[in-house]
Amino acid sequence: MKLRIKYEKTGVLRFIGHLDVMRLFQKAIRRAGLDVAYSKGFSPHQIISFAAPMPLGMTSEGEYFDGEFNSVTSTKDMMERLNAVLPDGIKVHDIVLLNENAKPSMAIVSASDYYIYKNEECDKDIPALLKEYIEPMMNKATVEVVRKTKSKEEMTDIKPLIFDLKEYEDGIYMLLESGSKANLKPELVVAALCENAGIEYNRYDYMIHRLETYMGDCKALKPLSCDGENF
Amino acid sequence: MGKLALSERILMNIEKPARYIGNEVNIVKKDLNDIDIRFAVCFPDVYEIGMSYLGIQILYDFFNRRSDTYCERVYSPWPDLDKIMREENIKLFSLETQTPVSEFDWLGITIQYEMCYTNILQVIELSGIPLYAKDRKKGDTFVIGGGPCTVNPEPLADFFDMFYIGEGEVSYNEILELYKVYKESNMEREEFLRKASRIPGVYVPSLYEVSYNEDGTVRAINPIYDDVPEKIKWQAVMDFDNVPYPMKPVVPYIRATQDRVTLEIMRGCIRGCRFCQAGMIYRPTRQKNVNMLKEYARIMLDNTGYEEISLSSLSSSDYEKLDELLSFLIELRDNDHVNVSLPSLRIDAFSLDVMSKVQDIKKSSLTFAAEAGTQRLRDVINKGITEENIIKGSHDAFLGGWDKVKLYFMMGLPTETDEDLLGIAELAEKISEEYFDTVPKEKRNGRVMINASSSYFVPKPFTPFQWAPMITPEEYTRRAYFVKDAFARQRNKKSLKFQYHDAEITVLEGVLARGDRRLGKVLYDVYKKGAIYDAWTEFFDMNRYKEAFDENDVDINFYITRERADDEIFPWEHLDVGVSRRFLLNEWHNAKAGVVTPNCRQKCSGCGAAVYKGGVCFEAKN
Numbered sequence: 001m002k003l004r005i006k007y008e009k010t011g012v013l014r015f016i017g018h019l020d021v022m023r024l025f026q027k028a029i030r031r032a033g034l035d036v037a038y039s040k041g042f043s044p045h046q047i048i049s050f051a052a053p054m055p056l057g058m059t060s061e062g063e064y065f066d067g068e069f070n071s072v073t074s075t076k077d078m079m080e081r082l083n084a085v086l087p088d089g090i091k092v093h094d095i096v097l098l099n100e101n102a103k104p105s106m107a108i109v110s111a112s113d114y115y116i117y118k119n120e121e122c123d124k125d126i127p128a129l130l131k132e133y134i135e136p137m138m139n140k141a142t143v144e145v146v147r148k149t150k151s152k153e154e155m156t157d158i159k160p161l162i163f164d165l166k167e168y169e170d171g172i173y174m175l176l177e178s179g180s181k182a183n184l185k186p187e188l189v190v191a192a193l194c195e196n197a198g199i200e201y202n203r204y205d206y207m208i209h210r211l212e213t214y215m216g217d218c219k220a221l222k223p224l225s226c227d228g229e230n231f
Numbered sequence: 232m233g234k235l236a237l238s239e240r241i242l243m244n245i246e247k248p249a250r251y252i253g254n255e256v257n258i259v260k261k262d263l264n265d266i267d268i269r270f271a272v273c274f275p276d277v278y279e280i281g282m283s284y285l286g287i288q289i290l291y292d293f294f295n296r297r298s299d300t301y302c303e304r305v306y307s308p309w310p311d312l313d314k315i316m317r318e319e320n321i322k323l324f325s326l327e328t329q330t331p332v333s334e335f336d337w338l339g340i341t342i343q344y345e346m347c348y349t350n351i352l353q354v355i356e357l358s359g360i361p362l363y364a365k366d367r368k369k370g371d372t373f374v375i376g377g378g379p380c381t382v383n384p385e386p387l388a389d390f391f392d393m394f395y396i397g398e399g400e401v402s403y404n405e406i407l408e409l410y411k412v413y414k415e416s417n418m419e420r421e422e423f424l425r426k427a428s429r430i431p432g433v434y435v436p437s438l439y440e441v442s443y444n445e446d447g448t449v450r451a452i453n454p455i456y457d458d459v460p461e462k463i464k465w466q467a468v469m470d471f472d473n474v475p476y477p478m479k480p481v482v483p484y485i486r487a488t489q490d491r492v493t494l495e496i497m498r499g500c501i502r503g504c505r506f507c508q509a510g511m512i513y514r515p516t517r518q519k520n521v522n523m524l525k526e527y528a529r530i531m532l533d534n535t536g537y538e539e540i541s542l543s544s545l546s547s548s549d550y551e552k553l554d555e556l557l558s559f560l561i562e563l564r565d566n567d568h569v570n571v572s573l574p575s576l577r578i579d580a581f582s583l584d585v586m587s588k589v590q591d592i593k594k595s596s597l598t599f600a601a602e603a604g605t606q607r608l609r610d611v612i613n614k615g616i617t618e619e620n621i622i623k624g625s626h627d628a629f630l631g632g633w634d635k636v637k638l639y640f641m642m643g644l645p646t647e648t649d650e651d652l653l654g655i656a657e658l659a660e661k662i663s664e665e666y667f668d669t670v671p672k673e674k675r676n677g678r679v680m681i682n683a684s685s686s687y688f689v690p691k692p693f694t695p696f697q698w699a700p701m702i703t704p705e706e707y708t709r710r711a712y713f714v715k716d717a718f719a720r721q722r723n724k725k726s727l728k729f730q731y732h733d734a735e736i737t738v739l740e741g742v743l744a745r746g747d748r749r750l751g752k753v754l755y756d757v758y759k760k761g762a763i764y765d766a767w768t769e770f771f772d773m774n775r776y777k778e779a780f781d782e783n784d785v786d787i788n789f790y791i792t793r794e795r796a797d798d799e800i801f802p803w804e805h806l807d808v809g810v811s812r813r814f815l816l817n818e819w820h821n822a823k824a825g826v827v828t829p830n831c832r833q834k835c836s837g838c839g840a841a842v843y844k845g846g847v848c849f850e851a852k853n
Binding site for chain 1: 235238239240242243244248249252253254255256482484485486532533534535536537538568570591
């Protein structure tokens with residue numbers, strides 16, 4: 001049986017990398033005594049896969065992984081058992097039993113939305129300084145930024161990848177294309193705003209929080225958990 | 232979750248910030264209002280190395296069982312963070328509560344290898360504690376050292392308030408009880424240290440005076456007060472079944488070097504290899520009850536979620552209930568997907584059978600610690616493995632499907648000749664020939680690989696070789712090339728590989744291992760020249776050491792290449808590890824005569840460890 005598990009990663013665990021989160025869950029599943037399936041072969045491993053890797057320093061309340069289980073109890077029971085053994089900063093919010101024809105989460109991610117907010121340790125309130133530059137940027141036909149690839153730096157237009165960009169509470173909200181087809185990092189959007197505003201860009205001057213990871217067409221996005229049902 | 236000691240800006244600009252954030256699974260949390268004693272335990276190397284070490288987990292658990300004590304962990308900051316901390320004047324902090332180490336009552340540092348000595352100075356200085364013990368006042372943190380290198384802590388004597396000689400589980404409670412009295416009264420620091428020096432295993436270096444002969448050797452080491460003991464006795468846990476063991480070890484988020492459940496099955500070794508310090512100082516050999524170990528294994532796997540377990544001991548094959556324990560582990564593997572890693576097993580039909588069940592034969596290799604190339608030299612070092620054992624073991628392994636063999640050697644062992652060195656290449660050649668004789672052509676899968684590697688032998692205190700000279704780095708390099716040439720001349724040379732360790736770092740290990748208090752100033756100067764992480768070749772710089780030796784007029788050959796007279800007083804003469812000087816000297820003479828000594832189970836050789844009244848010394852009498 002395939003399950004999709006939605007979780008948050010907050011607080012100091014923002015400094016734990018993607019692979020380490022995977023290892024953290026592998027151990028937590030064992031501590032919780034869940035009946036996870038193992039691969040065959042000489043060194044069997046748990047059959048779990050993560051939807052979208054998350055960079056160091058970012059928090060999120062919309063992370064997902066898929067796991068194959070030999071037997072399941074109920075959404076409520078499995079959530080309670082996992083949350084009882086997870087460290088502060090990681091918490092499971094939902095578990096769904098995937099539909100028969102559901103594709104792996106990593107293949108269907110199409111967008112993510114983010115909340116950009118002030119770093120309390122920084123004397124500048126970066127999101128507040130950038131707010132007035134949001135509308136002009138959204139009104140432009142193209143937003144050219146330098147994108148670094150493995151071997152070279154090139155100019156690309158990120159405008160088509162920005163589905164939404166606006167003020168939100170005390171910060172900035174952005175909905176960006178993500179996944180295997182095209183992936184726009186929120187850092188690049190903030191950097192572009194900084195450039196327009198003439199503010200020196202430093203990643204550590206502001207905070208990023210992922211709100212949700214989506215699947216589906218950009219006009220009909222739905223959270224990854226919509227691919228299954230509670231049980 | 233509390234606040235972190237480091238800012239977002241710093242954490243986002245250093246490698247692996249997860250090293251410094253704490254909050255791992257199974258950390259101990261306590262309310263500081265209920266605590267009398269704050270104890271920081273430190274492994275003076277990078278987090279991933281330190282978190283792999285069982286000893287810290289044992290002490291962490293041991294101290295935290297006390298309701299009046301809160302023990303937290305500290306590791307060496309990596310050079311990138313070290314630089315930032317110095318520039319921005321940030322004090323070293325504990326992982327659990329992220330508070331400066333200088334606010335702790337104790338900083339306990341485990342001293343596992345000589346090349347971490349500069350990291351010890353780094354940790355003390357970054358903590359904001361005065362580097363020299365003599366400069367610390369009432370209210371300052373006490374710095375205490377433990378671990379194997381404390382059997383000769385003399386090069387570090389100036390920097391530590393005290394050393395704990397032996398296994399921590401024995402006397403620490405007594406030290407902490409006395410400490411509480413000191414803290415709550417107006418007892419002076421000096422008075423506390425003097426009182427503490429009478430607790431078994433406690434060595435307060437400032438209470439001993441060392442005098443030297445004209446030739447530079449030690450004349451005498453004497454306590455400066457009548458009530459300070461002349462000898463400090465190594466403490467060994469004798470109720471080995473009931474000693475506390477960490478059932479909920481802390482699980483790191485980032486991958487540690489040893490990232491699995493570690494089950495300690497035995498302490499000590501019956502073998503008596505003459506080069507091996509652990510085999511001498513951890514006597515007598517003690518074993519844990521097999522049923523208890525099975526229970527521990529299950530509980531620890533449940534508490535951590537690890538998918539791998541390994542056994543810890545100096546020689547697992549000598550654990551008497553090994554069959555039973557391994558059958559249990561194989562069952563765990565088959566039913567619960569737990570990988571089993573098996574270090575230090577002697578290769579024979581039994582161990583091969585077990586290994587074939589827990590390892591992928593195609594990917595794993597067999598390891599023989601031959602240590603020397605000829606039987607003559609193996610007799611000198613009392614290494615109870617013969618060429619026949621190795622060939623027979625390889626033969627069985629090749630039949631079982633293995634085709635990779637690792638061989639470990641040392642060069643520079645006492646009495647070693649070119650013939651012994653030639654023997655290294657010849658042994659590798661014979662094993663490869665055994666492969667071709669054993670495995671028919673149609674069953675061969677690629678090429679057999681025999682990987683031999685050699686280290687540079689360092690004589691260590693409290694071994695029979697503490698009297699022995701170490702060869703010079705030039706001679707070591709000559710021998711290494713000689714062996715490399717010999718490998719190139721073998722018939723199956725394409726299946727053989729020979730590698731050898733770096734000479735320079737090992738020379739320093741040799742100097743520090745048998746060093747005395749005069750090296751304290753050298754260490755200080757080397758550190759002030761910028762040395763940290765000297766165990767890491769990418770950070771090690773021999774020139775810093777060369778300069779410091781020159782500036783302090785220290786001749787390293789005095790420490791390394793000099794053969795000690797039978798009656799020389801060693802810098803560690805005031806320490807007593809149980810094994811007697813008489814036994815070690817006798818063993819040194821036996822070594823030079825090529826006479827082997829039977830292991831503890833074959834025949835007691837009266838080494839002196841029977842004073843601990845337990846373990847293997849009394850097995851037959853139980």
